[in-house]
Amino acid sequence: MCTIAVRLQSGEPCSGLYQDHPVLFITCETSASAVKLVPVTDDSLLKGEPAPFDVFDGEGRLLLAAGRVPDTDTLKEAVENQQVFIDERVSLEWKRAVTMRLGDMVRRNLTLGKIAQSRMDQNWRESQFLDTSFAQELSLTEEWESLLRVMVSTLRDPRPDADWLKRIIRAHRRVQDLAARRLDGSMYFLIQESSQPQLNYSALHALLVCLVCQATARILSWPRDWVQAVGLAALTMNATMSRLQDMLADSDAMPSVEMRQEIERHPLAAQALLQACGVEDPLWTGAVRWHHDWQQDSLPFEQLTDPRKLARLLMRVDIFTARLSRRRSRSPMSPLQAAKRACMGPGGKLDEIGSALLKAVGLYPPGTYVELANGEVGIVVARGVRADLPRVASLRGADGAVMMSPVLRDAVKTPHRVARSVLASEVNVRLNHDKLIGLI
Numbered sequence: 001m002c003t004i005a006v007r008l009q010s011g012e013p014c015s016g017l018y019q020d021h022p023v024l025f026i027t028c029e030t031s032a033s034a035v036k037l038v039p040v041t042d043d044s045l046l047k048g049e050p051a052p053f054d055v056f057d058g059e060g061r062l063l064l065a066a067g068r069v070p071d072t073d074t075l076k077e078a079v080e081n082q083q084v085f086i087d088e089r090v091s092l093e094w095k096r097a098v099t100m101r102l103g104d105m106v107r108r109n110l111t112l113g114k115i116a117q118s119r120m121d122q123n124w125r126e127s128q129f130l131d132t133s134f135a136q137e138l139s140l141t142e143e144w145e146s147l148l149r150v151m152v153s154t155l156r157d158p159r160p161d162a163d164w165l166k167r168i169i170r171a172h173r174r175v176q177d178l179a180a181r182r183l184d185g186s187m188y189f190l191i192q193e194s195s196q197p198q199l200n201y202s203a204l205h206a207l208l209v210c211l212v213c214q215a216t217a218r219i220l221s222w223p224r225d226w227v228q229a230v231g232l233a234a235l236t237m238n239a240t241m242s243r244l245q246d247m248l249a250d251s252d253a254m255p256s257v258e259m260r261q262e263i264e265r266h267p268l269a270a271q272a273l274l275q276a277c278g279v280e281d282p283l284w285t286g287a288v289r290w291h292h293d294w295q296q297d298s299l300p301f302e303q304l305t306d307p308r309k310l311a312r313l314l315m316r317v318d319i320f321t322a323r324l325s326r327r328r329s330r331s332p333m334s335p336l337q338a339a340k341r342a343c344m345g346p347g348g349k350l351d352e353i354g355s356a357l358l359k360a361v362g363l364y365p366p367g368t369y370v371e372l373a374n375g376e377v378g379i380v381v382a383r384g385v386r387a388d389l390p391r392v393a394s395l396r397g398a399d400g401a402v403m404m405s406p407v408l409r410d411a412v413k414t415p416h417r418v419a420r421s422v423l424a425s426e427v428n429v430r431l432n433h434d435k436l437i438g439l440i
Contacts, residue, residue, distance in 0.1 A: 151203035160276030191367030201249035229283035
């Protein structure tokens with residue numbers, strides 16, 4: 001048995017949105033852990049308005065995906081019978097965002113009429129996740145977690161229309177904002193999350209690939225439109241197979257013939273989806289179309305067309321980050337193992353893409369574990385002055401004992417040089433992400 005966490009699209013941000021009900025544990029046929037769901041009252045969905053979260057029924061089945069309009073008979077009946085549910089974590093975020101929003105309006109002495117009207121503001125209903133309105137109120141990890149939830153619902157419901165495309169573009173803008181503010185902290189969080197068991201592999205992978213692709217493209221001194229295009233391609237390259245990707249990441253079974261066919265078709269299908277949404281940028285659609293074409297990797301970089309140059313970077317980062325990620329069938333590889341295939345060009349030598357990728361993330365990327373020359377074991381929290389000289393938060397002393405608090409070490413100093421990569425299973429220390437990122 002497994003659990004599907006879908007988020008409810010509640011259209012009315014008001015303090016009375018949720019009533020006091022027992023928390024339900026809903027399980028279904030797709031995940032391994034229970035998700036806490038709480039009910040939403042019948043006046044919480046605005047007729048004809050897109051929902052801001054995924055919505056479940058009492059059996060844990062998805063009634064309404066985020067961004068869809070609650071206009072089906074099934075949903076209307078569920079609403080009338082007060083049988084609509086939302087992920088408890090999302091409900092807490094929503095209520096906190098509402099409280100902050102209303103408090104801000106009161107402090108600015110807005111009239112009651114304007115405050116009431118803001119409750120109907122459709123643009124704001126997604127701003128708690130994608131805009132910067134509450135950036136100062138949330139930690140970096142909370143902002144990435146919120147953006148991840150948006151990407152999960154967006155990728156699991158791909159639609160050839162302008163609204164879906166708008167959500168992708170807004171998510172991409174948010175990735176850029178967070179990366180500009182804290183690139184090392186963002187890498188740390190996404191890579192660390194990817195190494196843990198989780199049910200949202202596809203969306204998390206898309207965000208990580210986007211972050212790393214754009215960091216690498218800037219090291220390559222690519223034009224701004226190339227950087228933008230490869231980031232957008234990273235978010236959409238697997239849009240037509242997101243659910244399958246999540247299922248396979250959480251399964252020990254080999255994909256069926258039908259699944260393999262869907263995997264083979266997905267670059268073309270994703271390109272067609274983008275074109276149906278009105279995307280005309282050949283760099284974006286071309287990178288998506290060719291991101292699994294190994295034949296282009298045998299040609300010198302300068303001989304590739306512009307879209308294929310982007311596709312080569314996308315393909316390499318896709319491979320590299322996938323190998324740093326956990327699947328049910330295998331643990332994450334060490335960074336050096338992941339780099340062997342992802343960073344080598346024709347002839348098995350480090351090429352332009354591989355060299356830039358290693359400069360962007362380092363030999364020991366943030367979020368991975370290492371052992372230092374003095375015997376301490378820690379987690380990389382930031383890149384250093386050189387690819388092999390990261391900044392590390394030591395978690396265990398040379399005697400193997402867990403430290404009372406993590407201690408920041410700079411690998412520039414000889415006793416703190418990295419001796420080797422360490423698998424997460426060798427560390428077994430509970431992490432406080434915000435505290436570790438705060439060390440940087």
